[in-house]
Amino acid sequence: MGELQLKDLYTGFRDPEVIQGYAKLIEEEAKKLPNLINIMEVCGGHTHTIMKYGLQQLLPENINFLHGPGCPVCIMPKERIDHAYILAMQEDVILVTLGDMIKVPGSKGSLQDARARGADVRFVYSPLDTLKIAKENQDKKVIFFAIGFETTTPMTAALLDVVIKQGIENILFHINHVTVPEAMELLLSDEECSIDAFLGPSHVSVISGSQIYKKFPHEYKKPVVVAGFEPVDVMESIAMVVKQFVEKRSELEVQYKRAVNHEGNLKAQALNEKYFEKAQKFRFRGLGDIPNSGLKLRDEYNKYNAEVLYEELLKSEPIEDHKLCICGDILKGKATPPQCSIFGTACKPSTPMGSCMVSSEGACAAYYKYGKLL
Numbered sequence: 001m002g003e004l005q006l007k008d009l010y011t012g013f014r015d016p017e018v019i020q021g022y023a024k025l026i027e028e029e030a031k032k033l034p035n036l037i038n039i040m041e042v043c044g045g046h047t048h049t050i051m052k053y054g055l056q057q058l059l060p061e062n063i064n065f066l067h068g069p070g071c072p073v074c075i076m077p078k079e080r081i082d083h084a085y086i087l088a089m090q091e092d093v094i095l096v097t098l099g100d101m102i103k104v105p106g107s108k109g110s111l112q113d114a115r116a117r118g119a120d121v122r123f124v125y126s127p128l129d130t131l132k133i134a135k136e137n138q139d140k141k142v143i144f145f146a147i148g149f150e151t152t153t154p155m156t157a158a159l160l161d162v163v164i165k166q167g168i169e170n171i172l173f174h175i176n177h178v179t180v181p182e183a184m185e186l187l188l189s190d191e192e193c194s195i196d197a198f199l200g201p202s203h204v205s206v207i208s209g210s211q212i213y214k215k216f217p218h219e220y221k222k223p224v225v226v227a228g229f230e231p232v233d234v235m236e237s238i239a240m241v242v243k244q245f246v247e248k249r250s251e252l253e254v255q256y257k258r259a260v261n262h263e264g265n266l267k268a269q270a271l272n273e274k275y276f277e278k279a280q281k282f283r284f285r286g287l288g289d290i291p292n293s294g295l296k297l298r299d300e301y302n303k304y305n306a307e308v309l310y311e312e313l314l315k316s317e318p319i320e321d322h323k324l325c326i327c328g329d330i331l332k333g334k335a336t337p338p339q340c341s342i343f344g345t346a347c348k349p350s351t352p353m354g355s356c357m358v359s360s361e362g363a364c365a366a367y368y369k370y371g372k373l374l
């Protein structure tokens with residue numbers, strides 16, 4: 001028997017015959033539905049899969065996808081990016097963040113622009129990589145600009161845990177962690193909301209457990225299926241949603257059972273609880289203030305909190321997006337990227353005007369890259 005390779009783990013979940021099989025099953029079941037169903041995939045990872053594998057085209061006309069606000073890069077408001085920019089421009093600071101964040105435009109430019117103007121901005125794959133940067137630059141303050149939903153929060157908490165235990169003096173934190181259920185609730189509170197069911201983000205659920213979505217099927221009567229990221233996962237999840245509608249049920253189900261359970265990762269949750277508490281609100285780009293949707297460091301860790309230590313430099317007034325950008329409507333599931341007047345012209349991945357064009361998980365970037373499949 002040959003050595004196990006990474007591709008062996010996902011090949012079955014991309015099998016065209018299995019995908020077609022689900023497409024047929026969904027088509028048959030969907031004939032029993034009286035109305036169109038709008039299914040929101042909350043997470044940008046799912047948007048990417050749907051676009052990359054052309055899944056919408058395999059579905060009958062009465063099953064429609066709406067793209068949601070589940071990409072941490074897309075929802076970062078301009079004023080928070082400005083914070084990162086201002087901190088990065090301080091002479092004795094190295095600003096560290098994750099991936100695509102450095103390309104998102106704030107009102108002063110992106111972190112990439114700050115770097116071009118002499119700032120020391122670095123990106124890491126894991127927050128713990130910040131430790132090495134801090135050790136090699138003892139004369140600098142290394143500020144970790146933390147982003148992400150429930151998925152990445154424990155990694156930031158783990159970094160702070162090491163910083164405290166090892167008595168590291170030169171790492172500070174700017175926290176921008178947000179939580180998914182409050183954003184989903186905000187979308188449902190909109191009178192024009194047309195969401196009928198959700199595909200629940202799976203990485204988030206590995207940490208928090210599927211239990212965070214239980215109010216949606218019960219209180220709001222919106223079915224939720226926590227879905228894996230491969231195309232077979234998504235198609236199976238759609239079949240599960242359709243079955244619920246045919247059988248007139250509204251339940252929380254987990255398709256991605258190979259990684260998600262009801263309670264989630266209790267150890268990670270305890271670490272989060274130790275260092276973070278709910279902030280009163282967090283402003284999501286395009287969606288506005290969402291109560292209880294953000295996290296902040298607990299007050300006893302203020303000496304590590306860059307937002308407190310640099311308070312005088314950092315403003316919190318909202319800064320509006322480019323007036324032609326409709327990222328807000330896209331994140332609410334009210335519009336699709338081609339409806340934006342500057343999609344693919346003034347706004348492209350090389351010159352993004354809004355955040356949905358920046359992140360590889362953003363809806364506009366996914367349409368730009370895979371839109372020819374439509």
Ligand code: SF4
Nearest residue numbers: 043045070071201203
């Ligand atoms: S972190 Fe996970 S859940 Fe969040 S947008 Fe990325 S892939 Fe989706």
Ligand code: SF4
Nearest residue numbers: 325326340347354364
């Ligand atoms: S195409 Fe660009 S400007 Fe238009 S909504 Fe998307 S990100 Fe915003």
